Amino acid sequence: MVQAYNFLASWQLFPEKCDFQNGLTPKSGNYKIESVKNGHNLLISINWVSIENEAFYSQYEIVPDDTIRPFDNQEIADSIQASIVNASTIRCVFFKEDKSILTVTHEILSNGYLRITQEGFNKEAASFTNIEIYHKQMSVLPYASSVGSVAIRPTKEGVIKHKALSAMEDQTNMQLNQIRQQIELLAKQAQEIRKRKELSLMIYEAKLSFKPQIGQVYHLYEKRDHTHILSLVAPQEWGGAGPFKQFLSSVQLLADHTWIEVGSAAAFQ
Numbered sequence: 001m002v003q004a005y006n007f008l009a010s011w012q013l014f015p016e017k018c019d020f021q022n023g024l025t026p027k028s029g030n031y032k033i034e035s036v037k038n039g040h041n042l043l044i045s046i047n048w049v050s051i052e053n054e055a056f057y058s059q060y061e062i063v064p065d066d067t068i069r070p071f072d073n074q075e076i077a078d079s080i081q082a083s084i085v086n087a088s089t090i091r092c093v094f095f096k097e098d099k100s101i102l103t104v105t106h107e108i109l110s111n112g113y114l115r116i117t118q119e120g121f122n123k124e125a126a127s128f129t130n131i132e133i134y135h136k137q138m139s140v141l142p143y144a145s146s147v148g149s150v151a152i153r154p155t156k157e158g159v160i161k162h163k164a165l166s167a168m169e170d171q172t173n174m175q176l177n178q179i180r181q182q183i184e185l186l187a188k189q190a191q192e193i194r195k196r197k198e199l200s201l202m203i204y205e206a207k208l209s210f211k212p213q214i215g216q217v218y219h220l221y222e223k224r225d226h227t228h229i230l231s232l233v234a235p236q237e238w239g240g241a242g243p244f245k246q247f248l249s250s251v252q253l254l255a256d257h258t259w260i261e262v263g264s265a266a267a268f269q
Contacts, residue, residue, distance in 0.1 A: 007033045011134035022128035024050045196258045212253045220248045
């Protein structure tokens, strides 16, 4: 079963990339293909959830040797013929009373996606084509979809699992959102501390002619020689930058001996 290797995975549905002419529209879905019985058979499992939150499940086994074999669920089909067309295509044809009623073609696309094309007839005997696009899952979720899949049957267990999954997703998303907000807050606090540190280094390198008091507001200026000076005189008291090149900001000394900006130069312009 070397040629089927590319298909052996759990695939997650892209609802927005699909085109459904028949059946319910899925909200989410998973299509799983496994190798069983020493690699001679393929087990196909389909789980999906409709927009109305109905959970469905289907599973059937194929032998892709191009031989027509009896199908397990006689209500759906009498027999099935599966074949590996090439390394990127597997085709399954379902028969009822010796007539082909559904052809399911699995294709690995050039971008690595799985396209499943279902061609058959609805209850009114009108032909339809459903196209489903899947991407390979890194981890397997316990729900999924395939609208036109064979032997689909709703299960109470599936509904219970879906409700539990929805509750789990709501809770984990809420917790992740709380963590994200905490991370954003910590990042903002770290940025403020970094800004206070840079401002404090500038002030402690400036010329000081007095001892600053905690909680007191002072005014930082740039001198004409590009050095800095801390002054008790505000720019409005000078009528501008005074004898200095420019006013930078009003600052306040905190209890931890760092400085915080309490008024910028733009506020005085």
